[in-house]
Amino acid sequence: MSGSESASVHKIAGRIAARFAALKAEGRGALIPFLEAWDPDAATSMEILRGMPAAGADLIEIGCPFTDPMADGPTVQLAGRRALNSGATMAHTLAMVREFRSENNETPIVLMGYLNPILSYGVARFCTDAGAAGVDGLIIVDLPSEEADLITADAKANGLDLIRLVAPTTDDARLPLVLAGSSGFVYYVSITGITGTRTASADELAEAIPRIRKFTDLPIAIGFGVRSPAQAAGAVKAADGAVVASALIDGMVATLDGEGRAGPNSVRVVLDQVQALADAVRSVRK
Amino acid sequence: MNKSFGANSLRSGPDERGRFGEFGGRFVAETLMPLILEVEQAYNAARADPTFQPELDAYLKNYVGRPSPLWFAERLTKAIGGAKVYFKRDELNHTGAHKINSCMGQILLAKRMGKTRIIAETGAGQHGVATATVCALFGLPCTVYMGATDVARQAPNVFRMKLLGAEVVPVTSGASTLKDAMNEALRDWVANVRDTFYIIGTVAGPHPYPMMVRDFQSVIGEETKVQLREAEGRLPDACVAAIGGGSNAMGLFHPFLDDASVRLIGVEAAGHGLDTHAHAASLSRGRPGVLHGNRTYLLQDEDGQIQEAHSISAGLDYPGIGPEHSWLHEIKRVEYVAATDTEALDAFQLCTRTEGIIPALEPAHALAYVSKLAPTMGKDQIIVMNLCGRGDKDIFTVADALGVKL
Structure with missing residues (x-):
């Protein structure tokens, strides 16, 4: 790197922006699959991560395990618990990204998690290490705009996009505040609820996404309640990307043995599901 | 900020961001953020309304026994x-117990806000019982989240809450105690933001709860x-x-x-x-x-x-x-x-x-x-x-x- 300024300029127009620009040129939306780091164990989750781009992932979201994930439903809660039981730490999650980057320099990686493990790691040290590992963006669920100043400068200095959550409860008066300082893309939480529960209707999305577009030029990805290939196709029809989490975890859980250990099909089942989702997303011309 | 005390008073906190020194704040998901701000506004309006405190005082005197x-x-x-x-x-x-002091204040606020459903978390069950009690008094449906471990070791309070008409939901996530009950109550609130008021039992949670519960206590x-x-x-x-x-x-x-x-x-x-x-x-x-x-x-x-x-x-x-x-x-x-x-x-x-x-x-x-x-x-x-x-x-x-x- 040739000095921090040129490094950060390079990274801000980094992988996430480049990927969305390329997809726009291609005329299609993004599939953003999720995996919980170290669920159910280090090797299995690494293999899933490594296989996702070839299966059709355009960006990848990695969940950072936390004991108290207050916005997550049972599926992601249990994924976090399995991950913690297998010994996951923040350092391990960053190591996964570093390993992934040794063979893939294009697919953007976004970490999604809760604030306390980041605070515990040290905000400045975390942003430095995440940037160095090859992380492109952060979604911190319990860090609303009102509190975001504690990480903004460190994230920026390390080329990390701060991806903001916008909810159905975020009204027009609040949107500018929520979007200020966000970069990468906007994550639209499509339901008032926790992950893996309800699904927003096409009508709800058709109303919500243009409302957000009035306030931002950033790409918009839809998450919470996007499970099936048809729903993923619906999401990229309405917006620019679809995040699928709980459905992929459920698919993997079905392959675990009675003690929660990975089986011979655990990786394959998830990647097949990613492939089916990708086919559906790619069938939507924009 | 609590303007009734001077700047040098230790009672003047929290600041406008809900902080006491570096502690406090509002670390919640965006879905809840607008609601947290609404609770704060409603609470400030209630405090400024000369009819609120006398109404609360009357309930504390004649119903609670203060x-x-x-x-x-x-x-x-x-x-x-x-x-x-x-x-x-x-x-x-x-x-x-003291829990009802704050439950009474919070339910009066919930009614002012036009909320029609109450949720709460409880550990020993004292806050759950107090919340179920004020819900019975005001005729509002009440759901209490309680760790499954606590449900087992506090059976009399579980039965009390049920007698009072509350639904008691045993929480099996985490270690199934108070912390997990609070997570589950927050998850319920995220899913039911429009009609639900969360009566928190202690001086914790996002601003304005630590201030509000403190004031009521x-x-x-x-x-x-x-x-x-x-x-x-x-x-x-x-x-x-x-x-x-x-x-x-x-x-x-x-x-x-x-x-x-x-x-x-x-x-x-x-x-x-x-x-x-x-x-x-x-x-x-x-x-x-x-x-x-x-x-x-x-x-x-x-x-x-x-x-x-x-x-x-x-x-x-x-x-x-x-x-x-x-x-x-x-x-x-x-x-x-x-x-x-x-x-x-x-x-x-x-x-x-x-x-x-x-x-x-x-x-x-x-x-x-x-x-x-x-x-x-x-x-x-x-x-x-x-x-x-x-x-x-x-x-x-x-x-x-x-x-x-x-």
Whole structure:
């Protein structure tokens, strides 16, 4: 790197922006699959991560395990618990990204998690290490705009996009505040609820996404309640990307043995599901 | 900011971001953020409305039974020696604990906001019972989240809540205790933001809850000041209260924060001992972090994962503490000490036999420290202890701990 300024300029127009620009040129939306780091164990989750781009992932979201994930439903809660039981730490999650980057320099990686493990790691040290590992963006669920100043400068200095959550409860008066300082893309939480529960209707999305577009030029990805290939196709029809989490975890859980250990099909089942989702997303011309 | 106090007052917090020093704040998901701001606005409007406080006061007087007496515990004082010990008897409130002070304030606010459904979390069940009670009084449906472990060890309170018409949802995530019940209540709130009001049981959670619950509980300290002036013509030398989340302690302490001569002492639960892994002493053994919407001292491992607390008292069994306590700890205005399960059990029996009052295990922790402190003080000095709950709910736990079969 040739000095921090040129490094950060390079990274801000980094992988996430480049990927969305390329997809726009291609005329299609993004599939953003999720995996919980170290669920159910280090090797299995690494293999899933490594296989996702070839299966059709355009960006990848990695969940950072936390004991108290207050916005997550049972599926992601249990994924976090399995991950913690297998010994996951923040350092391990960053190591996964570093390993992934040794063979893939294009697919953007976004970490999604809760604030306390980041605070515990040290905000400045975390942003430095995440940037160095090859992380492109952060979604911190319990860090609303009102509190975001504690990480903004460190994230920026390390080329990390701060991806903001916008909810159905975020009204027009609040949107500018929520979007200020966000970069990468906007994550639209499509339901008032926790992950893996309800699904927003096409009508709800058709109303919500243009409302957000009035306030931002950033790409918009839809998450919470996007499970099936048809729903993923619906999401990229309405917006620019679809995040699928709980459905992929459920698919993997079905392959675990009675003690929660990975089986011979655990990786394959998830990647097949990613492939089916990708086919559906790619069938939507924009 | 609380404008009724001067800038130099220790009672003027929190600031406009909901912070007490670096503690507090609003660390919630975006879905909840607009609602948190709405609660804050509604609470500020209620405080400014001259009809709100008189309405609340009338319910506190005629329904809750306030003011609660200030009782000179003469036989206990003789038994332990030293300073005179007074009990602020919040265990005599309707429902048997201080929790209802805040539930009454919060449900009046919920009604003003036009909310039609109430949720709450509970550990020992005292806050759940108090919430179910005010919901029955006002005819609102009520859902109480309670860790499955606590459901099993607090069966009488579960039945009470059901009798009062509440739905009790056992929570099986995490370790199935108070922390997990609070997570689940927050998840319910995220899914039902439009019609639901969350009545939080302690001085924690996102702003404005720590401030709001404190304000509603401060009636404890305000009354104490007046009552002790009548009885002794002066301020106490020390105020002592047990701390889980810290609402009864904050209620007693807050009106005394600017009275520099009054020592304020919070007693955390040391469980099996502070140097074991089985305690609930967030300030003594934790470090700052973010959980349940606020930045505060937490029991956590080196990776920022929240650890389980332990106490014989289900009401103190929480790995965090209200953010204002964290601040008062750092500025050293309040001293925070700890009492073990065993010390609390001894104090429980001492109180029962010398005063004819069966205390809850929570204030038994405060009494355990009082019985160490009083002998070090002069006979003309005064300690006020918050007897914040009655012990009927705990007799099975105590019998078990004492090896008695009922």
